[in-house]
Amino acid sequence: MPHRIAILTGPTAVGKTEIAVLVAEQLGAEIVSADSMAVYRGLEVATAKPSPEQMARVPHHLINVVDVGCIFTVADYRRLALQAIADIEARGKLPLVVGGTRLYIVSLTSGFFEGPGANPELRRRLQEKACREGPESLHKQLAQVDPRTAARLAPRDLKRIIRALEVYELTGTPISQLQEESQRSEPPCKGPMVALVRDRAELYRRIDARADAMIEAGLEQEVASLLSAGYDESLTALQGHGYKELIGYLKGRYDRQEAIRLLKRNTRRYAKRQLSWLRQEKDVVFVDASGEPQDVANQVVEHFRRKLASEGA
Numbered sequence: 001m002p003h004r005i006a007i008l009t010g011p012t013a014v015g016k017t018e019i020a021v022l023v024a025e026q027l028g029a030e031i032v033s034a035d036s037m038a039v040y041r042g043l044e045v046a047t048a049k050p051s052p053e054q055m056a057r058v059p060h061h062l063i064n065v066v067d068v069g070c071i072f073t074v075a076d077y078r079r080l081a082l083q084a085i086a087d088i089e090a091r092g093k094l095p096l097v098v099g100g101t102r103l104y105i106v107s108l109t110s111g112f113f114e115g116p117g118a119n120p121e122l123r124r125r126l127q128e129k130a131c132r133e134g135p136e137s138l139h140k141q142l143a144q145v146d147p148r149t150a151a152r153l154a155p156r157d158l159k160r161i162i163r164a165l166e167v168y169e170l171t172g173t174p175i176s177q178l179q180e181e182s183q184r185s186e187p188p189c190k191g192p193m194v195a196l197v198r199d200r201a202e203l204y205r206r207i208d209a210r211a212d213a214m215i216e217a218g219l220e221q222e223v224a225s226l227l228s229a230g231y232d233e234s235l236t237a238l239q240g241h242g243y244k245e246l247i248g249y250l251k252g253r254y255d256r257q258e259a260i261r262l263l264k265r266n267t268r269r270y271a272k273r274q275l276s277w278l279r280q281e282k283d284v285v286f287v288d289a290s291g292e293p294q295d296v297a298n299q300v301v302e303h304f305r306r307k308l309a310s311e312g313a
Contacts, residue, residue: 002190003085004311005095005108006304009034009278010196011271012100012241013206015289015296017050019196020098022297024058027096027304030088032081033062034099034108037240039077042068042226045219046242048210061088068226068237071123073163075115078107082188094308097189102277109193111185115163115178116170126162131232141165146174159236192307194300195278196289204268211264214242224250241267 006029008020024031033039037047041064050060061084066072081104085095097108106112130138136155142164143150149164167175198206223246231238233247242263249259278284287299 002186002188003082003089003095004308005032005085005097005189005191006308007034007097007105007109007191007193008196008300009098009100009105009193009284010289011203011274011278012048012267013210013271014196014198014203015206015293016098016100016196017048017054018293019289019297019300020096021050021054021058022294023300023304024096026297026301027094029094029096030059030061030091032084032088032095032097033060034077034081034097034101034104035063036072036077036101036104037237038063038099039065039072040068040070040237041066043222043237043240043243045217045222046214046240068231069235071118071127071159071162071236073118073159074103074107074112075163076118077104078112078188081108085189095189100274102274105193108187108189110187112187115167115175119166119170122166122169123162126165127158130158130162130234135161135234138162138165142168146176148176149174156234156239158234158239191311192304193281193284194303195281195284195286196296196300197275197286198288198290202290203271207267207271208264211242211260211267214263215260220246220250220256223247241270 008016008023010016020031023029037043038049039062049063062077062081065080088095097105099105126138135158138158138161139150139153139155142161145168146164153160153164164175167178171178219242223243226238227247227250233244238244238247245259245263245266248254248262249256285303287296289296
């Protein structure tokens with residue numbers, strides 16, 4: 001039987017973290033993060049992780065689980081998330097999945113090809129080639145063995161390109177073919193989904209304000225420290241909004257003002273893509289997050305309780 005979960009999602013900067021804590025407290029739930037940047041230790045300023053006070057109020061999982069230099073795939077996330085979900089259920093609690101990373105959520109709610117386990121030596125060799133010859137070299141290599149996957153991946157999407165090459169080398173079968181076959185399997189989790197939303201102009205104002213707050217909080221210094229520690233800018237962890245734009249500035253490609261402009265623009269575009277995905281999801285309920293946080297949380301809790309009760313949870 002699929003694990004019973006509840007999902008709270010929405011675009012970046014909509015206010016998921018604060019509402020999630022309030023919802024979890026009412027439901028007696030524990031939070032499983034579905035944020036692709038929050039998994040990394042050493043990334044703090046631009047990741048909007050829960051505060052120590054929030055994590056003291058409600059247990060959080062899948063935050064700070066790998067180092068910046070590690071490649072962390074959707075399959076890695078799915079494996080760790082399902083372990084956390086099973087542990088939460090064993091304690092008689094409800095797993096509340098919170099985040100806006102589409103592939104993380106889909107990996108729990110749809111058929112998913114997990115594939116062979118990670119091969120550190122192979123990943124290291126591919127990573128070294130990417131650093132030496134550029135990510136585009138791996139994209140060309142992938143196009144030779146799995147053109148369908150290469151066609152849908154950007155040439156600098158290093159994390160997914162490396163995973164596709166790893167799967168092909170370990171199985172001899174293109175990951176695109178294996179993923180198609182996996183769609184016929186039963187999803188590991190099932191449960192209601194709520195997406196928090198705001199008026200677009202308000203959301204964009206929040207995104208811009210968050211970007212300014214990140215700069216004020218020392219994002220430039222954090223990025224400079226990561227580069228000084230020897231982390232290559234092509235790492236997946238450094239492709240997140242805030243990091244890649246500041247890297248460009250610190251590498252002399254443009255000035256600081258342009259870095260901030262790009263950060264705001266790219267984050268707004270990401271939020272737009274998140275909203276487009278959510279509108280295509282069936283059975284998702286949208287809740288306006290612009291009211292008082294407790295009132296918004298109450299609406300979310302009411303929906304979750306009603307849906308879980310009707311589905312026999």
